[in-house]
Amino acid sequence: MLYNILQFNGQWRSYQKRVLDHFDSHINDKKIHIVAAPGSGKTTLGIELIKRLNKTALILAPSITIREQWVQRICDAFLLQPERKDQYISQDLRQPKLITVVTYQALHSAMTQKQEELSDDDTSIKEIVDFQNFDCISCFKECHLHTLCLDECHHLRNEWWKSLELFKKAFPDLYTISLTATPPYDETLQM
Numbered sequence: 001m002l003y004n005i006l007q008f009n010g011q012w013r014s015y016q017k018r019v020l021d022h023f024d025s026h027i028n029d030k031k032i033h034i035v036a037a038p039g040s041g042k043t044t045l046g047i048e049l050i051k052r053l054n055k056t057a058l059i060l061a062p063s064i065t066i067r068e069q070w071v072q073r074i075c076d077a078f079l080l081q082p083e084r085k086d087q088y089i090s091q092d093l094r095q096p097k098l099i100t101v102v103t104y105q106a107l108h109s110a111m112t113q114k115q116e117e118l119s120d121d122d123t124s125i126k127e128i129v130d131f132q133n134f135d136c137i138s139c140f141k142e143c144h145l146h147t148l149c150l151d152e153c154h155h156l157r158n159e160w161w162k163s164l165e166l167f168k169k170a171f172p173d174l175y176t177i178s179l180t181a182t183p184p185y186d187e188t189l190q191m
Contacts, residue, residue: 002099005080005098006080007078008077009078010044010077015040016045016048027049027175030173030174031175031176031177032049032177032178034046034177034178034179035182037181038181042151042179042181044077045179047070047074050099050147050149053147055147056096056098056099056143056145057098057145058102058147058148059100060102060151060164062104062152062153063103064103064119064120064127065125070101071091093107093110093136093139104156104157104160104163104164107136107163108159108160108163109129110131110136111163111167112131113134114131116131137167137170141170145174146174146175147176148171150176151180153178
């Protein structure tokens, strides 16, 4: 699936390569949490991990701007045929593709079946979404969701966490990739 459409066209940094070299052991429990500084290549690494899992993926981003950056990075650094982007990548929960990239706020709106204005805190970008009468869980079960990638999940508002937890419970065999610049407070970093 994804192996046929994605191929990284750059050079891996040494720490990215270390993660990739040990990917199989890192993902044994179907979870991987990567903590790295801003600008260190977490997004690129996340895309490669999604590719290696090689099935339908949902990427959740904290803002519309970051969602757009994910799509751009996929197209610029991985997509073998960028002109076919719309066949493989969606930014709409109602029309998932092999890779669907949305905001946590959009997932929350879909899980609560609301019509809502999505907005970025950092910019004046706004979008109207209408998830009334939309069953997000059924939709992603139909497309056989396999991988969930959480970008900067430490930014989540409390109500978004609740929606995310409800969504995840519906997919007990889901692989989860978490990317953040902020380590969890209850974890000890191991080098």
